[in-house]
Amino acid sequence: MSFKTIYEKKYKFLLIIPFILIVLAIIQIGVQTAVTGDFVNKGISLKGGSTITVEYDSSISVQTIESMLNEKFPLAEVSIRVLSSAGKTTAIAIDSDAQDNDEIDVLVKVVKSELNIKDDQYSVEVMGSSLGTSFFKQTVFALLIAFVLMGIVVFIYFRTLAPSLAVILAAFSDIVVTLAIFNLTGMKLSTAGIAAFLMLIGYSVDTDILLSTRVLKRKDGTVMERIYGAMKTGLTMSSTTISAVLVALLFVQSEVVKQIMLILFIGLLVDLIMTWIQNVGVLRIYLERKK
């Protein structure tokens, strides 16, 4: 059987792929919550602490600084990350749990003298833990509200329950699976990362609305022809966005933008499955029952 006949005939069976993905994702998120107490690895900007970013030059040895800092501040949680773009190291970031001005001043002084840098060559970002926590709670809440509002818009648009639910389900699955994959990368979520998940809702819904409109509101050709027509457009949309995101992911220096791009990249790939297997399957089952 060719790929095309499987896609056309076995659409109900194919639904098992998104289903398994969602189950695995929920398991991952469950385990993550059980082990760490949070459903995602929160970065400094969401849990509080400080980050010192210093321009990289080849004379710096990351190991030496790390061991030096750990030696000088045995009580603080200090860790060092290397930031790179296009395979080249551009800066190093020193994360710590220090939030107090005095604590940070001491840390900055040591880093400054060890690395021999001037006043305008480093950045310090400090986030209080109470603000970080409330910010996280509120943006997650905003994400939920966004979801509900989006659902309402979709429902008003299509006026039928099953196809609207299919769009919402697709966006939901996309976010859950992307979150699980993001967790597996070991990266820590920042405020910008949450914004990326919100963007993902928008991108994910774009292709779903395209599909549903073509399949439900058009009369030309068979259902399968309309699905293929939508797919041609949808895949063009996804490939422009994915290629743009990939280029940015590889070349951008800013850590904030990089994380947005990574989440969008994962999410857009997951969205291909959620739109063209899950949403198509649900729509076809709905049309069959309607007959």
Place this chain on the structure above:
Amino acid sequence: MKQKLKGIFTNWKVILLLIFLIMSFITIKPQLFGVDGVTIRNVLPNSSAMDAGIENPSSNLHPLSRERILSINNKPVSSIEEYYASLASLLDNQTVRLETSEGFYSIQTRTGTDGIVDFGIKVSEAPTSNLQKGLDLEGGTRVLLKPSEAVSDDDLEITINNLKERLNVYGLGDIIVRAASDLSGDNFILIEIAGVTEQEVKDLLARQGKFEAMIGNDTVFFGGKKDITYVCRSADCSGIDPRVGCSPSGDGYGCRFFFSITLSSEAAERQAELTTPLTILSEDGGNYLSDDLVLFLDDVEVDRLRIGSELKGRATTNIQISGSGAGITQQEAVTNTLQNMKRLQTILITGSLPVKLDIVKMDTISPSLGKEFLNNILFVGLLVIIAVVTVVLIRYKNLKVVLPMVLTLLSEFVLILGFASLVRWNLDLAAIAGIIVVAGTGVDHLIVITDETLRGEEISDWKKRIKNAMFIVMGAYFTTLAGMLPLLWAGAGLLKGFALTTIAGISFGVLIARPAYAAIIEKLLKD
């Protein structure tokens, strides 16, 4: 072809887009040939520049409307380096002819406490457009303060004005101080200061600054305008105390500062009343009153002053305040002492904040890292456009489609930037993330429009095809809009810039640029 072009440029959707593009260009005002001089960022108070009549730029001014220094003694200044090089060649107490974009000034140079001859002006590179770079790209300090208890709107406003005044005392005019709130109703104060900020400024922001001068258990006067009518900040009545100076103490050095203040008559009366019952003691060859005047800052004693016996029961309005500072070297001790003095002066001038503030977030972004960011983002933006053009070229293989698509996308960028400069929006990382979303949905929607119009030869009615396309585009628009709205209120406004840029950008795209694109390809592809 001529007919087609005529058809395109007489279409009202295209004309509307062109009008908006022209308006955007006018507000952005890109200076393609560069701008002369360096822009005045801050004018320090009591400096020779301020005496000569140069004003601190207001943060409400568009970048290009700010005053620029063009030449010093007829020698043109075109970069920050040249400005400082010119300054270095000046002598103390020299009269200098300064040419700015507003006119000519003659300024007397002065030597500062740091031994450097200058006018008290801080400059930054001249902007090349009205686009305002945010802190992430320009470097600077962002502080988010949270009142430690619930405050009324009035108190919040008093606090904000007081903070602005404090920063003005430090000569920082180009600042943003505004209230922010979050979903749980907590209030915050956001402060953004561009450029490198001294540590002392940061220290000052979170201080409540409750100043009290007490004799025994009674308050003689508080900081602020009600009790203190004047605080001297010029060299003749403030500075390192010449009678005491600096001396070695402990591991390092200690110095004493002094400055004189003028009390209101009520405060002076209170002092007379409180000193009347005191007895006179004589010690160290002088006669003093039995109780000291004790100065408290935020409930911590900062200094204790003996009161001369001649002041007993007298309502003097002129008082000398003193204090101290220390450092490892003598130079460091002098600097720290002068900083302590300036802080105390600022607090005496502006008075106390109605509420104690906590720093909940503080970012200091290095200007050089910021500049690198900007260059990198522009480079990546170019690569992204190339990637997108390649994909649509492969898919459509038709310049009649791809060219208008790219032009539409670029005009969406111009519209967002035009809007940003119109409302004086700072382009920071959050705004850039928003532009990315807009560009992404932009390409998606243009592809939908193209496919809906190319497709379905069976629908011969072009109006119907475009209506079909816009149905999908509008659906996607409303869902994205719904997704962004909650962010306007969540989390102390930290993602507000992102949400606003996205909302403004997709609205311009969906309402102006994308319909114009539909009209253009309709005209180009229709036989």
